[in-house]
Amino acid sequence: MRTLTMTGLATMTGLASVAALSLMAAPAALAETGVTAETIVIGGMGGLTGPSAGLIIPQLNGVQAVFEEANAAGGIHGRKIVYTKQDDECLPSRGVGAVKKLIHEEKPFMIVGGGCSNAAIAQKPEVIEAKIPWVIVASTADSLTEPVNPYIFTTMSAAWMEVYGQLQLALDQGKTRIAVVWQPDAWGKARLDPMKQAFKAKGIEPVSIQEIAVEPTDTTPTVLQLQATKPDAVLLLLFPKAAVPFLRDAYKVGLQPLMVGGSPLGEIDVLAKGVGSPDSVKNLRAVTAAGYGVDDPQVAKWKGIVEKRFGDRFNVLHMYGISAGQFAVEALKQAGPEPTREKILQVMSNLTVKTDTYAGPLECKPTDHQCHKALGIFAFQDGRVTGIGVTKPTR
Template sequence: MRTTTTPRPRARATVATLGAAALALTLAACGGADEATPGVTAETVTIGTHQPLTGPAAAGYSSISAATQAYFDHVNAQGGVHGRQIEYVVKDDGYNPANTQTVVRELVQQDDVFAVVNGLGTPTHSAVLDFLNQNEVPDLFVSSGSTAWDDPEAYPYTFGYNADYHVEGAALGRYAADEHPGETVCLLGQNDDYGETLLEGVQIALGEDGVAAHETYETANQDVTAQIGALQGAGCEVVVLGTVNGFTALAVGTAAQMGFTPTWMAASAGGDYPTLVGFLGEDLAPVLLQGFVSVNYLPFGPGGDWVELFSAVNDEYNAGAPFDGNTVFGMSVGYTFVEALARAGEDPTRESLVAALESGDVVGNGLAPLAYSADDHAGFTTAGITVVDDGVQDFVGTTYRLDGETVTTTEPQVPAVEGEGVPTE
């Protein structure tokens, strides 16, 4: 059970604090109103994040913040937002919650950031959720599919971003039912909130008895032979994967060695084909991953306008780093923050930034608009299906939306790239 902590009430003003407040107002009038807002000056807006640049999650996710920085460099080259340059402070937490607490406190108390943007990981970000909300720091676009970030009553400053694992699991379950009717569906998942919540999502689509076998793994154990053997023995024809990319490759490779060839369907956290090629190799990956199904909520189809824009930004500002799903994710997060900052006004405050998101006017660049409102901080509630064919991962045009316990098909609504790809009011 998660402990709920409400924001701390403001202390009553005394004569001394009233005097200090008056002095602060006088100084603000002399130096510009934006100086009263943490992280905002006349020339800059400073935001921060915690990321696994080292540690067990680095191989899969360390490139995200570099992609976000590259997009901000692109925006800054166009003049920034309302004339301010975006400064992005990235702190390495090694995917360790204790480290996350330390670096996030540094961001808030020493670096004086305007907001924390795209902090990565369920266990890591959970460790700072109360702290950020108690200090009224906008906590935007948490990089995790946990449903914990959508609790605006308890955590009014926190906003999710990813399609959560219920959405992704429901989309994969419904696609399995639509395209593989009557086949035995099973699941291999990480033994934590990620795997469990994805399972719940699949069961939303297929019913509680719709998953014939469910195996879990520990991230500390690089051997899934027993789990794959159990799934093979259960006669699984479709295997949904609640895995990170490294364990997706491990599962597929282990199954191939055992002569087990189900249809694989992965959550977005473990379904990025370019990353999987890095694990499996350029010769094996196209063979082992032919027909590989995954879910995504961002525009990652080859040849699309967003991929063209982000590829150009990647080439110019990211030292030609490999272009993959992390690139699209990191730059899409950057785009959404710029959209929110532009709508927060010429002299943004933390309150106006939250209000901009809750207005519903910030839509992002996904397959469907973000679902933000005063009562909904979840992020994306729609996800599309991608399939690998001859070494190319692309959308197949099937998009699912989860509304409560109901899964429906819908049409993608990807916004067009306008101008230089820098959103304005």
């Protein structure tokens, strides 16, 4: 039996102390949730199935394309991004479970996702309770980022920005008899109130405010009521499933004033196809977060990457994800080789990034986490969606 001498005991004690000190001196990032020596796990959530999947999947594919490009270039300070997603079907009832699973089972360092306001509003308390940084890709409800919460940022134009931009565009075109059509869900309600505020701020009254179902089959009665008010502009607070039948029925009865939609109606060519006639959208304009048309040379690189990687038809929805992904990548770079959630929150609160797909820079401040301020204006001309200007709404 070996006898442990005092010298040996001292040596072992010294080694133990050195080991303890070494552990204490190890990079803090290795102890941070979602970060290892080789990887950074980033979570995402959105409607991967269900009726809104066609809107959400391209957004998250855009995010993933950016992350894969960053990985191919060597990663973030040598770490590769692992992007893991959960399906919330764009439903509040599914959203809470999806984000809980993401946070507590996937254990990401941060979240870059959220494409539907209805689900995101339900998910917000879970994110705050978990104290996890969240970069919202495309959910637009003002209540997500107003008042400012230290954990939540958006790279998408907020609801108030788009509705103020819609109204301003109509006024800039000399329109005075302006009507509103909206869909009665959380998304529509989140836009209707700021739209009313925008009218009040401009000192005018809408000639009509009409409600149509989220997935209507016949909107002719609503169209006829609008037609009776003789509007020279109609502002659409609608998703495509409501907009297509509305545009179809408006075209059918000859109601063709200036119509202005928001970001969900950015794919005007797809709307025209859904209605069955390009003439049905000749007076439609869309104000969106994107700064370029899908065939513009400024986004040719990303069009090639997305179409090759995912087999998608490149569209404006990918652009939302690309900008959100680039914002997250830049924040991770600036957070340094030993990232913590505290560090990245501090970085994002003071971050300005010019992304490849937006008209203006993303600018975040400690007092303002609605980081996107410039809206592109789009029309369907010569068989393609074309950018015709930029607006920066204020209130």
